[in-house]
Amino acid sequence: MNKNIFDGPYYQTIAGKLATSAASFDVFNPATGAVLAQAPAASAEQLEEAIAAAKTAFKSWSQLSYEERQTYLNAYADALQEHRDELARLLTLEQGKPLKTMSEPEVDQSISWIRQIAARRLPVEIVEETDAHVVELHHTPLGVIGAITPWNFPVLLALWKVAPALITGNTMVIKPSPFTPLSTLRFGQIAQSVLPPGVLSVVAGGNELGPQMTAHADIAKISFTGSTETGKHVIRSAAGTMKRLTLELGGNDAAIVLPDADWQAAIPQLFWGAIGNSGQWCVGIKRLYIHRSFHQEFVAAFVDYAKLQKMGDGLDPAVTVGPVQNKMQFDKVRTFLDDIKANGQKVVLGGEIDDSRPGYFIPVTVVDNPPEDAKIVQEEQFAPIVPIIVYDDVEDVIARANNSPYGLGGSVWGRDTKAAVAVANRLETGMVWVNEIHTQGVDIPFGGHKQSGLGTEHGNEGRQLFTNPKTILIHK
Template identity: 30%
Template sequence: MSVEIRNPANPSEVVASFPTITPDDVPAMMATARTAQQAWAKIPQPERGRIVNNFLDGLEARREDIATAITREMGKIIGESRGEVNKALGEGRATTCRASAAIGEVLPSQRPDTVSYSTRRPRGVIVGINPWNFPFSTPIRKTIPALLYGNAMVLKPSISTPGAAFLMQEVADATLPEGLFQIAYGSGSLGSALTSADGVDAISFTGSVEIGRIVAQAAAANLAEISLELGGKNPVIVNDASDLEAVLNQIYAAAFAVCGQRCTAISRVLVRRELEAAVVEGLASRAKAAQIGDGLDAGTTIGPLMGEKARDDVAGFVERSLAAGAHAAAGGTTIEQNGGYFYAPTILSNVTPDMEVARDEVFGPVLAVIPYDTPDEALAICNDVEFGLSACLYSEQTPLVDRFIAEAESGMIHVNCGSFPEDHTPFVGVKNSSLGVGGSNGNSTLHFYTQEHMVYRKAQA
């Protein structure tokens, strides 16, 4: 069986077709992964780093093919797709730089002539479940550390955007030991089979809170290590700025990149009331100037939403918000163009903190502006949601900056910059945005992909 993938900017266009597997294929796949992993784990880690860098070299040679596949399958503009590929490769290189880094520590022993030290070993077989919005960078974020630290990876791409993963498989077949990296492409039942399969040592999932809870239950049944990267409802507080136009440029980019379809997108602007009118006007003018169209067209600045349901969900959020008293300073409408799933970038003013659009993840090109009067009020609104992925503050007041860093209930905290994580840093969330260790880079990644062992060795006479 195969699945046809259509262009969300023009759904009549079939861009590719990919073969699927079924849950019945999972046991053999896991056995293959286990055999490959056992041999791979015996290779010294620095040498594994060299081989993984060869894998990245192969992917870099295919980066334009990967970027084009991303745009044709999920609609983001080609510049953003190229940016995704380049950033993912940068994260991968940053990970392989840790190939010779220390992974344990020597501890003083309580006994004479004894050395006590910790070390770490590979976990084994990792299952990676990936979303449709970053079909290359999220798989890379899971796969490269998994391989570097001696594991095998079984990767399930989204049913909607598998092209980048299949290109990864082509490169893996040419650069990695057989069976070490495998693509498992199929429906939701396949995901259930993978996460509950015998022999799974760890599961890395990126997606919705609802599905994340199901994955966590499956992991618990096998006592598998788990890392969940879930949703966000990310705020930016605009308290003061010597250059408001520059601030608005950063906010707009952080809100509307990938048509707002990223978990770290800014979706709430909490603005000091004296600045509210200027902020609404500035963001609205930027939204109205957007060029909406096919992501491969050179002039396009915002592409389509992922599909009809995604567009209808966004439209429903906006309609309910307007009915509750919000005002569309820009956008608020679907865009008819080649039958594509377009929605105008939308700036909502007159939003109150209790409205649905101020609390729930929209996952689309919608930005809610909420005024506040005091820093206490701003921080209360900032934290009063179920998510805690990313939060931003624009202010030149040191006491407020220090308080924001200490009190913002977010895994990633940005001061006077947009919500874009860097290549070499951990990607972390709190509250309902995450469970388990963070992804990307840092010690938390090492801890997820390896197990700690404690050694006590007495000297021999």
């Protein structure tokens, strides 16, 4: 058997064991539109079993030392490394992203993330000490964490949750997106060879499992990545048990290229910031604001760079832009293209879907200076479409960038770094890059403002949200 290829069968992982399900559902290859595999559909009873096993495992897992849990997590990272090539291939097959430029780096970063998080600690803090007493702040684990993960980065965004939850002493049940369950089921299966039973379970199925998790009394926290509208449902459902929430939701990120920017050098970063992963990332550039003084030159150069890219099946090593991930998203993106056409907006590249081609392919599309109230400017497209919007005044462009219910990320580009940082400080977002884009790290806090989310991931701030701050006052 080729160790680089895994073609099933796929199992739920519950209480340390591989479990079949009475029902199953189709998983599609977005590059062909054909059925790729059958995934098991967990029943409500199987989800209950997974949660109960996690609750039982928490009793012993939470009592281990950081060093003992670190040993387990490093062993898990080692096991994932052994299966790295098969996971990357599986990710491309079910998600569509290019193997060499997207899937392999996603798996590699996930493995590295586990190792780095395993080395982090939340030490006991001495808040106050006098001759009479000492006050200690401990960070104690919450219990069972429910993770609900999306289809755009199904490996990375899941393991971003797994590592900090487990190292701080929690156990976890993951429900992956029904569009991309295979790689998650597979890394869940791999986990059972190294982690104690019940510490990490994976149950796949439809959207009916989500409300069961978010309302469940034995789940202490939900960590959810997905759309803002679904996030609102999560908040309402979780209110009954007042469970902790971390929500990383939608965005409509603006990139502002200032008048003094070295825009020619920035074009590759701006292009991939918008079009990477076929535009399917929450912090992707959704609105690109360009100063009028170089607008036409910028558009021409941006289009020239876009024409160098090849769209197609991500298993082809020459391909740099894959399909959008699923038929639902494909149909949604078509409404953007229809609106652009209906309103006579200027398309300088792409804009037409080849319906004779199998798969969910949207060509890289550049819309030149649509009005501020256009659908493509006001809404999150989550596709390889970018509006390039002209501005004249920096004060005005800051106001336009902030005129959104979202506030996830953004970027500012300019030679005068101090001036660019001043603009960045005025953007109403959780993260802003200056003269770079999409840098992430285990010690870099990441979260959204406004309707882009609640709570923080990464950094001490994010790790602490997997714990309860417990103050212990000791009389000497």
